[in-house]
Amino acid sequence: MKTRTGSRAAAAIVAALALSITACSTKNDDDKPSTSGAGSDGVVTGQGVTDKEIHIGGLTDLTGPYGILGKSTTNGQKLYFDKLNEQGGVCGRTVVVDVKDHGYDVQKATTAYNELSGKVVAFSQLIGSAIVNQLAPEIEKAGLLTTPQAWASNLLGRQAIQVTSSTYDIQMVNGVHHLVETLGLKPGDKIGHIFTEDEFGENSSAGAKYAAQAAGIEVVDQKVKPTDRDMTAAVTALKSAGVKAILVGASPTQLGPIMGVSETTDFKVPVLTHTVGFHQSMLGTAAGPAMEARLEIVSAVPSPQSDLPMLQQMSADFQAKFPGEAPDLGVLAGYTSAAIVTEAIKKACEMKDLTPAGIVKAHRTNSQVDLGYGSPLDFSSPAKPPSYATYMLKIDKTKPSGVVTVGDAFEAPNARSFPLPKTG
Incomplete structure (x- = not known):
């Protein structure tokens, strides 16, 4: 729950x-x-x-x-x-x-x-x-x-x-928990994660791995540079691995190609990203229909x-x-x-x-x-x-922001037990 x-x-x-x-x-x-x-x-x-x-x-x-x-x-x-x-x-x-x-x-x-x-x-x-x-x-x-x-x-x-x-890691703990519930993921299943080699991507990855381990599922990583635009190799690798969903810890300019490649290669699995990885202007691109059909966003705000x-x-x-x-x-x-x-x-x-x-x-x-x-x-x-709470958003092209809130803010049961890094 x-x-x-x-x-x-x-x-x-x-x-x-x-x-x-x-x-x-x-x-x-x-x-x-x-x-x-x-x-x-x-x-x-x-x-x-x-x-x-x-x-x-x-x-x-x-x-x-x-x-x-x-x-x-x-x-x-x-x-x-x-x-x-x-x-x-x-x-x-x-x-x-x-x-x-x-x-x-x-x-x-x-x-x-x-x-x-x-x-x-x-x-x-x-x-x-x-x-x-x-x-x-x-x-x-x-x-x-x-x-x-x-x-x-x-x-x-x-x-x-x-x-x-x-934070990004807590958002991904909540997001993976949401996918496990809604997709019925079971121990032994695989999900993919495309993330950038920077603080954002690594933080997103840490949360995903923690949540996946708790659920008994495997994360297949694909690291990309923040400046990379061609996502073909990353998406192809995840398709070959048989993942049942893709997590994205990357920029909007990378999410579009990820959605586009997965669509053209008939790899139509659910995709989940952070709010900083999406912008509604992308809905007018070739990747727009794929986003409307398969994209969810884990967000700190509605x-x-x-x-x-x-x-x-x-x-x-x-x-x-x-x-x-x-x-x-x-x-x-x-x-x-x-x-x-x-x-x-x-x-x-x-x-x-x-x-x-x-x-x-x-x-x-x-x-x-x-x-x-x-x-x-x-x-x-x-x-x-x-806050440890997040919302789930889905695409709605009729909204100026391109997204609509699905449900109330929530925390995964293990969100507060996630070991935050020692900082300062």
Whole structure:
């Protein structure tokens, strides 16, 4: 049986996000970030904060392999912070966000981080597990609250870096449990796993192996490089091995070929991926029909078009602000990260300390943050993900995001016993 977390907390959700949107005005170029001291309201401030503004940074991928995610995430955060500022800001201050594109290049990301790190009080966006790991020592040293758009569990264990939901390994523990139940997999059966040789893929693999071992089934691995586009060899190997399903821990540009090759070779087995491995634009490609028929997505959040009032409002606001753009899973990820950072700043304001250290300290007191996705988030322990719950999504081309939620959020019975890596 699945241990399920009900998603009827909709009313509490709306209230929570509504409360987090309390705030600002417009940017004044003469209003330079202060270095230290108390503001006119008695709140102690440091870098990135003045009496009028709070400066936040974003390091994203707009031109690399996760460019689709980067654009959606950036737009989701713009939607959130613009609405926040329209309603008065936070702690009586306007939030000013400076976003830089690193193109999923570690050196470019390092340069961009160095340009921003002394000018901002937090980072509400940082795409790429490898990039987060590279910058983690500097982020921790500076004590800048950072919410990465990366969910590898080796990012846990750091005071300033906050993974925003269940990690890739926990997601795959839940996902494999779901496949075992729905497909009736039995001991001795095989499932395949195509994953990238990076933190994302390896983390996804760790969760898959743990769940498969518990169920007595075998995982047949196929590692690929993040830059690989031809998936023929990987899919062919899995077909030869006789797997009954394929797990994917790779990018959207790799999922499409995986689905396409499996379809053209008449290897029509179920496929399961993470949210970062899918984008609805792929439904217009040759692989679209195969995705519609065989793809499931294990996700920390429901479809943006779910019937929860907060998500309905977010989708409507997004389409009004970005006509022609879809409020997809990346938009929701960005919106969520913006809300998490805002909740930390609100608590820091109550504690009269808007320094970077004050914001991190305040964030770690937030143990019951309900953003509307069925279960509260607990940020009190850096060593654990804030949630172990996930949703299952299926393709629905009639939805702007291309996906629909199937059932409530759930945890596999062994999700919390998964041995998270020692980090920090």
